[in-house]
Amino acid sequence: MSKPIYVLTLHTHRTGGPEACHQLADALIEQGFDARTVYYDFAQVEALANASPQEGYYFGARVCPFDEYARYKVNVTDAVPNTEGVIVVLPETLCHLAPKFDKATVLIWWLSVDNGFGALSRVNLNHLRKPNVKHAWQSHYARKFIDALMLAEVVLPLSDYTVDMRRYAAPMPWDERPLLALFNTNHKVVADWRGIVAKVAELDPEIECVPVGGTREGVAAMFARARIYVDLGSMPGKDRMPREAVAQGCQSLVSFYGGGQDLMDIGGSRGPFETKIAADIVRTVRGPLSHTFERDIQPKVFREKAVFFDEVARLFDEFDARI
Amino acid sequence: MSAKDRALRQARADDARRIAAEKEGMRQALSTPDGRALIAFITRNALDAEGPGSKQLRQFGRDILQAAQFANWDGVQIMREEWEKPKQGTRAEAEEDGEEE
Numbered sequence: 448m449s450k451p452i453y454v455l456t457l458h459t460h461r462t463g464g465p466e467a468c469h470q471l472a473d474a475l476i477e478q479g480f481d482a483r484t485v486y487y488d489f490a491q492v493e494a495l496a497n498a499s500p501q502e503g504y505y506f507g508a509r510v511c512p513f514d515e516y517a518r519y520k521v522n523v524t525d526a527v528p529n530t531e532g533v534i535v536v537l538p539e540t541l542c543h544l545a546p547k548f549d550k551a552t553v554l555i556w557w558l559s560v561d562n563g564f565g566a567l568s569r570v571n572l573n574h575l576r577k578p579n580v581k582h583a584w585q586s587h588y589a590r591k592f593i594d595a596l597m598l599a600e601v602v603l604p605l606s607d608y609t610v611d612m613r614r615y616a617a618p619m620p621w622d623e624r625p626l627l628a629l630f631n632t633n634h635k636v637v638a639d640w641r642g643i644v645a646k647v648a649e650l651d652p653e654i655e656c657v658p659v660g661g662t663r664e665g666v667a668a669m670f671a672r673a674r675i676y677v678d679l680g681s682m683p684g685k686d687r688m689p690r691e692a693v694a695q696g697c698q699s700l701v702s703f704y705g706g707g708q709d710l711m712d713i714g715g716s717r718g719p720f721e722t723k724i725a726a727d728i729v730r731t732v733r734g735p736l737s738h739t740f741e742r743d744i745q746p747k748v749f750r751e752k753a754v755f756f757d758e759v760a761r762l763f764d765e766f767d768a769r770i
Numbered sequence: 771m772s773a774k775d776r777a778l779r780q781a782r783a784d785d786a787r788r789i790a791a792e793k794e795g796m797r798q799a800l801s802t803p804d805g806r807a808l809i810a811f812i813t814r815n816a817l818d819a820e821g822p823g824s825k826q827l828r829q830f831g832r833d834i835l836q837a838a839q840f841a842n843w844d845g846v847q848i849m850r851e852e853w854e855k856p857k858q859g860t861r862a863e864a865e866e867d868g869e870e871e
Contacts, residue, residue, distance in 0.1 A: 572804045588815075595811040596804065638823030679822045703821040724822050 450552075450768040451481045452534040453527045455541060458486035461513050463687045464538050464558050467585070467607040471536065471556075473519035474759040479769055484521040486512065492541060496569065500549050503528040515663060527551075534766055539563035539589075543570040545580050552766060553580045556605055557589035559684035559706065572596060583762060586685040586706035603762045608751035609690040615667035618696040621736040624674050625655065628728055629697070631678040631688065632658040637702065638679035638724075646725035654732050659688070670695035674732045677724075682707035693748045698731055698740060700724070793841045800838060800845025803852065809838060810853045 452475055456468035468484070475482035486509040495504055508525040511517060527535055533551040537544055538558055543566040545553045555575065557563065574580070575598050582598055583605035584590040593602050628647065630640050644656040659669055659676065666688075670676065676692035682705035689699035689710050701710045763769070771779075799805030816831030838846045 567808070591815075592811055596807050636823070637826050643822070681827075702819075702823055704819045704824065704827060705815065 449481055450532050450534050450766060451483055452536060452763065452768055453483050453485055453524070454536045455527070455538065456484050456486055457488070457538070457540075458509055458512050459488050461515075463607070463684070464540070464562075465512075466516070466610075466687075467556075467558055468536075468538060469516045469519040469521060470607055470755065471605070471759065472521045474756050475763065476520045476522065478756065478760050480763055481768075482522065483524040485524055485527050487541075492544065495544055495547060498547065500547050501529060503530070504547070534763075534768055540566050542566045542575060545577075546570065546574040549577075549579070551579065554583055554762075554766075555580065556583050556585070557593065557684075558585045558607070560589050560592045561681065561683035561705065572598070581766075586709040588682070588706045588708060589684065603758070603765065605758050605762055606685065606751065606755055607687075608755045609687065609694050609748050611749075612663075612667035612670065612691055612695055615664045616671040616695070618671045621674070621696065624672050626651075626653050626732050627673040628654055628656045628732055629659040629669055629673045629676045629692070630656060631676075631680055632660075633680065635680035635683070636678075637681050637704070640677070640679060643677070643679075643725050643728070647728050650725055651729045651733070654729060666691070667695060670697045673697045675700060675728055677728060678702070680707075681705060682710075685709040690748050690751070693740075693745055696736075696745070698736075700728065700731070792837070796838055796841035797845070800842035800849060806845060806849040806852055809834065810849050813838075814853070 454468050454472045454475075456472070457465045472482045472484045485506050487506050491506055498504075503526055505526045509523065511521060511523070527533075527548075529535075529548050529550050531550050534554060535548045535551045536554045536556055537548075538556050539560070540562055542555050542563055545555060575582075580599075582593050582602045584593060584602055585604075585606050590602060590604075593599060630644065632640055647654055647656055657669070657673075659666060661669075670692045673692070675698045676689060677700045678686065678689050679700075679702045680686065682702050684706040686701075686706060689701045692699045699710070701707045703711065796809075799809055813831050813834045816827045816834065819827035819831075835846070838849070
């Protein structure tokens with residue numbers, strides 16, 4: 448039986464979550480599901496959080512907000528009904544809205560854990576344990592969280608996939624790359640990255656350490672010529688940037704924390720601490736590209752799209768939602 | 771009293787209010803199964819951190835645990851016992867009478 452699937456997607460931000468929601472809508476449409484994207488903003492969520500359950504909610508007509516999402520197929524609509532036979536996908540930051548869709552089937556997609564704490568504090572968790580509320584996880588960290596809070600017995604994976612950034616910048620061959628190490632220096636970084644950069648400079652002054660940032664094209668170009676990307680963030684979910692770096696032929700080094708544990712097989716840093724990591728960075732930058740990187744790590748990132756499409760089909764077939 | 775003294779006194783009072791509110795929040799959280807599960811998850815995740823940056827994260831975990839012990843010692847003991855229990859089903863099933871809104 449066909450069931451319309453409404454994917455609530457943040458309209459105002461160009462971050463991992465909204466991109467994943469676009470990927471989900473696209474994968475659903477490609478595989479014959481009736482997926483509809485509803486764009487929301489924070490003010491609407493606030494109003495909805497304070498409203499009592501209704502037969503449906505109007506979010507307004509909007510168009511795809513960013514050019515780079517134009518590659519995803521979406522059927523945009525302006526309202527979400529709260530009726531039986533409807534599936535509503537809520538990213539984890541909207542989990543507090545689950546009680547508003549008491550007649551529909553709600554799928555909470557745990558794209559991160561930490562970003563959902565704010566919404567979690569605004570809902571009685573028993574609402575998230577009701578039979579009409581299902582849960583899907585993007586990282587094992589999220590799965591452990593669902594288990595720890597006993598939100599559901601059966602949860603299925605629903606990851607996302609790395610966008611092929613080669614369209615923005617062609618990756619340079621390893622041997623032609625400069626001795627360039629990129630660092631994530633945003634607010635989520637928990638390690639002393641300045642100390643690591645200083646240590647790298649001490650060990651090998653020829654290695655240039657640069658904070659990564661800028662436009663998507665700019666970041667893609669940086670990954671296309673760098674030798675290592677170091678991301679020691681708090682990893683609220685399975686972050687995109689280490690995977691995007693790998694897709695561009697740049698080795699990654701990520702925290703063994705939170706969603707970072709899911710990235711261990713593409714660039715884990717479980718062992719070394721700050722004092723040792725600088726030596727590891729120097730060794731990686733100076734050394735040849737490992738066979739493991741070419742044979743296992745990079746192909747794993749390129750396979751993500753196929754894996755994601757399988758997960759989508761499996762998950763929504765459970766709901767008997769195909770047209 | 772100078773403007774600087776007044777500002778300092780105000781800052782100290784604000785700080786005291788914030789700490790009291792946080793302590794009360796922690797006490798309340800540790801008095802419910804869901805709150806205990808959430809704090810246990812965050813704490814355990816921080817304490818289990820490995821690799822670069824883990825020193826700060828483990829300190830964060832210890833700080834939470836210490837704050838929890840100050841706020842609600844008994845709650846922390848129950849939290850430890852609950853965390854060790856095998857988890858089956860959902861909390862709603864585990865506790866038939868449910869929780870208060």
